[in-house]
Amino acid sequence: MLNNIFSHELSYWFKRPAFYIYVIIFFAIGLFSSGASAGLFDSVSMTVGSSRVVNSPYAIAMLFGGLSSLIIFLYPSIIGVGIYRDYKSEAHFILYSYPFTKLQYLFAKLLSGVFMVHLIILIIALGIGLGFILPGTNPDLLKSFELRPYFDVYIIYILPNLIFTGLLVFGVVTFSRNISAGFIFVLILLILQGFLVGFSEEAENRLFSALIDPFGDLALQYYTQYWTVAEQNELYIPIKGVFIYNRLIWLGVSAILFAAIYRSFSFSQNPISLSFKKKTINKIKTHNFLGIININLPKVNLDFKLSSQLKLLNKLSNIDFLYIVKSLPFVCIVLFGLLINILTLFEVGDILGTPTLPRTWRMLEAGETLTLSINICTFLYAGMLIHRSRIFKFNELIDTTPVKNWILFGAKFLAIIKMQILLLSLVLASGLIFQISQGFYDFELNLYIYELLFLSLIYFIIWAFLSFLVQTLIPNPYLGLFIMIVLLIVIPLTSLAGLEQSIYKYSQGPGYSYSDMNGYGSSVERYFIYKIYWTCLGIVFYILTLLFYYRGVVSSFRERFYLAKQRFDGLHRLTISLFTILFLSIGGYIYYENNILNIRKSSKEREVATVEWEKKYKKYEDYVQPRITSVNVNLDLFPEKRDFKASGIYLMVNKSDKAIDSLFLDHSSRISTFKFNKLNDLVLEDTIYHFDIYHFKDPILPGDTLQLTFTVKNKNNTILRNNSPVLYNGTFINNSVFPSIGYPGGELRDDKTREKYGLPPNNLKPFPSDTTALGNTYISRDSDWIDFEAIVSTSKDQIAISPGYLEREWVEEDRRYFHYKMDSKILNFYAFNSAKYLVKKDKWKNVDLEIYYHEGHDYNLDRMMKGMKYALEYCSTQFSPYQHRQLRIVEFPKILGSYAQSFPNTVPFSEGVGFIADVDDSRKGGNDYPFYITAHEVAHQWFAHQVIGADVLGATVMSESLSEYVGLKIIESVNGKNKMRKFLKKALDNYLTDRTFETKRENALMYNDGQGYIHYQKGSLVFYALSDYLGEKKLNKTISKYVNSVAFQEPPYTTTIELLSYLKEDTPDSLQYILEDMFETITLYDNKAVSASSSKLENGKYKVDFEFNVRKYRNDEKGKINFGDRKIDSISFQGSDMGKPSYSVYLEDYIDIGVFGIDQEEELELYLKKHKISAINNAVSIIVDKEPIEVGIDPYNKLIDTDSGDNRKKVKEINE
Amino acid sequence: MKLSINKLSKTYRNGVKALDRVNLEIGTGMFGLLGPNGAGKSSLMRTIATIQSPDDGEIFFNDINVLEDNISLRKILGYLPQTFGVYPKMTADSLLNYFAMLKGVSSKKERKELIDNLLEITNLEDARWKNVSGFSGGMKQRFGIAQLLINNPKLIIVDEPTAGLDPAERQRFLNVLREVGSNSTVIFSTHIVEDVKELCNNMAIMNNGRILKQIKPTDSTKELKGKIWMKIVEKDQIDELNKNLNILSTSFNPDNSINIRIYSESKSNEGFKKVDPNLEDVYFTTLKENSK
Secondary structure (H helix, E strand, O other), rough: HHHHHHHHHHHHHHHHHHHHHHHHHHHHHHHHHHHHHHOOOOOOOOOOOOOOOOOOOHHHHHHHHHHHHHHHHOHHOOOOOOOHHHHHHHHHHHHOOOOHHHHHHHHHHHHHHHHHHHHHHHHHHHHHHHHHHHHHOOOHHOOOOOOOOHHHHHHHHEEEEHHHHHHHHHHHHHHHHOOOHHHHHHHHHHHHHHHHHHHHOOOHHHHHHHHHOOOHHHHHHHHHHOOOHHHHOOOOOOOHHHHHHHHHHHHHHHHHHHHHHHOOOHHHHHHHHOOOOOOOOOOOOOOOOOOOOOOOOOOEEEOOOOOHHHHHHHHHHHHHHHHHHHHHHHHHHHHHHHHHHHHHHHHOOOEEEOEEOOOHHHHHHHOOOOHHHHHHHHHHHHHHHHHHHHHOOOOHHHHHHOOHHHHHHHHHHHHHHHHHHHHHHHHHHHHHHHHHOOOOOOOHHHHHHHHHHHHHHHHHHHHHHHHHHHHHHOHHHHHHHHHHHHHHHHHHHHHOOOOOOHOOOOOOOOOOOOOOOEEEEOHHHHHHOOOOHHHHHHHHHHHHHHHOOOOOOOOHHHHHHHHHHHHOOOHHHHHOOOOHHHHHHHHHOOOHHHHHHHOOOOHHHHHHHHHHHHHHHHHHHOOOOEEEEHHHHHHEEEOOEEEEEEEEEEEEEEOOOOOOOEEEEEEEOOOEEEEEEEOEEEEEEEEEEEEEEEEEEEOOOOOOOEEEEEEEEOOOOOOOOOOOOOOOOOOEEHHHHHOOOOOOOOOOOOOOHHHOOOOOOOOOOOOOOOOHOOOOEEEEEOOOEEEEEEEEEEEEEEEEEEEOEEEEEEEEEEEEEEEEOOOOOOEOOOEEEOEEEEEEEEEEOOEEEEEEEEOOOOOOOHHHHHHHHHHHHHHHHHHHOOOOOOEEEEEEOOHHOOOOOOOOOEEEEEHHHOOOOOOOOOOOOOOOOOHHHHHHHHHHOOOOOEEEEOOOOOHHHHOHHHHHHHHHHHHHHOOOOHHHHHHHHHHHHHHHHHHHHHHOOOHHHOOOOOOHHHHHHHHHHHHHHHEEEEEOOHHHHHHHHHHHOOOOOOOOOOHHHHHHHHHHOOHHHHHHHHHHHHHHHHHEOEEEEEEEEEOOOOOOOEEEEEEEEHHHEEEEEOOOOEEOHHHHHHEEEEOOOOOOOEEEEEOOOEEEEEEEEEEEEEEEEEEEEEEEOOOOOOEEEEEOOOOOOOEEEEEOOOOOOOHHHHHEEEEEEEOO | OOOOEEEEEEOOOOOOOOEEEEEEEEOOEEEEEOOOOOOOOOHHHHHOOOOOOOEEEEEEOOOOEEOOOOHHHHHOOEEOOOOOOOOOEEHHHHHHHHHHHHOOOOOOOHHHHHHHHHHHHHOOHHHHOOOOHHHHHHHHHHHHHHHHHHHOOEEEEEEEEOOOOOHHHHHHHHHHHHHHHHHHHEEEEEEOOHHHHHHEEEEEEOOOEEEEEOOOOOOHHHHHOOEEEEEOOOHHHHHHHHHHEEEEEEEEEOOOEEEEEEEEEOOOOOOEEEEEOOOOHHHHHHHHHHHH
């Protein structure tokens, strides 16, 4: 009997077109996603270049696992529907009298659904497997085929998930007899998991999240989060420990679920309502017609005037709207969307544990989490409204009423728009409530309304047009929903396949961005052009939908097509042609502007251009050029028109000992003129790469000067294009708008891609040991130290700023002029800011401190002032005097980025990182990052603007790592050591996580290639640890010696080798190993507290026995583990309970051991001392005065440790 | 008032001819469409009610070309399909309101007055605020009548309305239908001969998509006068008799004997006695004639 039901179910599915649609869609998704990752589209799109193997077991786990989780949207209509279908067709009345058992019936239904899903899973695997080997993929990215990775993922990941989710959906749909209910549970599961993912961002929550993640993603991640590239390329996914427990937990839940379904299911099943209201029994009995009666109905007016028809449309839309709002899926989707929105409100803008003030733009940004909810509701309810009357068999009654199609359909469309408006107003409501709850009363209602009802709504309406068309053409609303979700995901991804222009991709186009300083700026007009463009197509879709909209009984698609053709009369023809023409003309205009008036390069073309550029001009790289020694510029900014116009004079000197006959000028595509003060020929003018070669009649002899006078201005801005970086308010541009001398680099970095184009491997930057490569700083290639002077003008209501001291300020012809002049040598690195600023002033010793800020952004000015003072104090006492008499912080809009950047005596500082931080100074509060970032940037006045590394590997250690170190030390001096642990742990976690995303190679700190996770996170950890080992004073003295010997030096510039030589000199022999571990190699510890116990001694003291393991290992540039260069360098240990010995690099290390007690609920350090460790497994006994609570090895996480969570252990008390 | 149907044809995708060159002329009053299940009655009704398009043919109601201008017909149409559902969680009041709006009653006051009356007529006043999805079969059918009456229809199409009603309900329902149909055209389909006999002043018999006969019930039996014979026989004789005789209908007696009615030009067999023909005999002879 089981067999019969099972095969009956299968034959049902094999007859359904929906099944084949799913199969085709998933096969295509599998094929193209693996193909794209393996470089299938290299010929039309950018080359996929990476050190990653794209079909490694790990990559397959991500891809195969990820794609199969997409199917869970199909579970309600494949697995869930098994029994429900029998009810719906009312076959259950007959079926349930047949001789089969409940178990057979349930099993057969369940198994057939699961079987069908398996077919789709198989198709995905097939698609992925084939995608990798499609002709055109890049074999360098692939290893040979293996079945095991697919099998592993299937057994440990996909199958248990399928069992659990499948059962859940099966149960829900069977008992509620409602497919939507199953869909809701799928969404709830996904959202729950999304929440867990957010929760697990904090390292201490990871174990818990790993155990209870219903899909097991976080359990897998628990083991793989710090996997290096080599590990990702080689290892099989770990089927062990937490991962297995997680699977067992959810298989257990599944078993209980099945038992519950089995128990509660009976063949006389009534649906279980999911309604929250108590149902009153709805059996009414009234008398029938009373005999023969006279029918005298009141005379009513039947009114078909246009005005009343429009009123009717509105009323009908209200009925549809109410239906949506009252329906359960809507309520659930919205509630969960809101929940996530509210959680996001707390999260958005959180930097180092400190939130950002709840300004309105932040509320709106968080509201974007509702985007998916609104889209899904639009897709789903477009289908429900179209098909509802047929689903409830109500259509014949409605369809015979004299209401026109455009009213019936228009009402549905309007209802969806009303729903979207309702959902968008929830963003407003939750934003306002959140602001009030945070005590923030600076409401900007107009901003809410403008963004939600104008900018956002049009986006959703454009999706509604397509949803209705799809849902009208597709007979099943859930299939329609699925297709829409696929479209929503796939349309933006088509860029990967080389379809890059937004005009070809429905609903795509540039977005908008808001900042308090600049408002929406010029982004809005461009945004609307694209939205109007898509709305025109949307209206065409709308009319097509009307043509295909049908009433009553239509037997075939051919008949519908015939009907549509019949209806395609004059009015329809006219509107369709009108909007098609409009659509095409706007599209044509965009195309013309982007492709004909301007040169648009696809990413593929850009890649080819980069190759050509290198092949053509790299040969001039080593051609000696004169060096810029002085810059004098006039810059006119026109904020209202977003234009700029500049002229300038570079004074250059031939500092070499050879005569120079040619000069290479690299400049932008802007309108420019160049004039030298020596006779020359323009021998090459490259209008594509904007690279010109001038040949001088008389060579410039060593020591000779050369003067370049240039002008540059932007082409006019258009609605679609910004040809200038000037903003209405908050311009921030740097010297890159001006020309530079010599070949500036800018080459392809990936070796495999280079090989494809016949280029030699890229040696990245030279190693610091290459003494011929030390002629340039890493900031500029055409100059050493320069004199700088600038006159900047802007509109009358703005202040313009550039490095230097204000010589004069005046107003002329309604414009404001500022003349700045620097009195000391600076790097050729400067910027200009202009906005309507307010200024806060203060003084540190004889240095003028100023903060230029946007009105209203005065929350943290005192912290920033304090940051400047502390950093100036620290650096000038510890290292060397401050070289300027002035220091300024200048705010710029967050649309340009959330960072701060240090220029000589000037620090442009984004409004997004500090000005609106909501700092909590209590112990529980996060970090005072406005203070911290200020300190870091001020430190750059030393580490970058005094000491600057040569343009070789490791250069950023001298700027970023040292500034970060100063920042840490200053914040430690304010906050104390305790708060540092949180900070260091976060830096460690970021370092370990970010290095897993490395696609090229990770070098040791002193050879780093400018990766942020190395020079910021690892750099700060290393210098902080070093100050702990050597002592802060001693380390600073060493750094100071170094600073004083290299500050403001002429080439050759300093390198990490030189810095390290200073450190080596001042480090005792016993600690020299630290420098090797931290600077010269990638060394990681795996320290672990094993056990800890204590007993009270007779003298009232406590004896603590502590067992712990110390292990360290090294990684090569791909993350492959080794234990030292030679076999003899490694040591090993095998405990009685260990199956395999563990290895370590040879140890003679000094590591903190700490014992902690408690004092008034605060941690109390009872003991902290470095112990010399020379074995992997160690035990110590320590006597402490007070009751010990916790013991730890490296308890403050000063070392780079792959598992920082297991360094401490609670002490077990033993009574003797 | 006149509904004329001309050469109406419809073939489904699976090859079934639902309508095969149907021609009909229907005037004011009750018109019964009689036919077995699957005869094409519902297809015909739906086509007249504008919710199914034919492959070929024409329908006119007075001046209205139904297939070209369905909106004009819908303004004066009342339609009650064989089965219908309603949206859940909607009360009788709100649903009637909804239909009144759809049918063009734009004044709120008029709608209310109208619904008061409709509920009174159909005796659904007590159920006004109850969800229609919870109604019993009879109540739902009355609700169907209520919605049908909203626009004071001139053409009323009722598809198998009595199926599933108990005898008392059925009787009352038909009474109402007659009252409704007193000054409009009412077409109603059924496979129960009794329904037609009691109500209709005109009728047609339909099978296999074709109109087999259009007659007045009152004169329908004239043709068969003297050609219907009846006999009581034993069960085991049936097969034998069926070979030679044109058996129209059979019915059991309590003692397990069987009444058979046959059609014959003359008394052809022993034991048969002449009986008065009834409408059922007309129905069966018509079906028989055309199934050959």
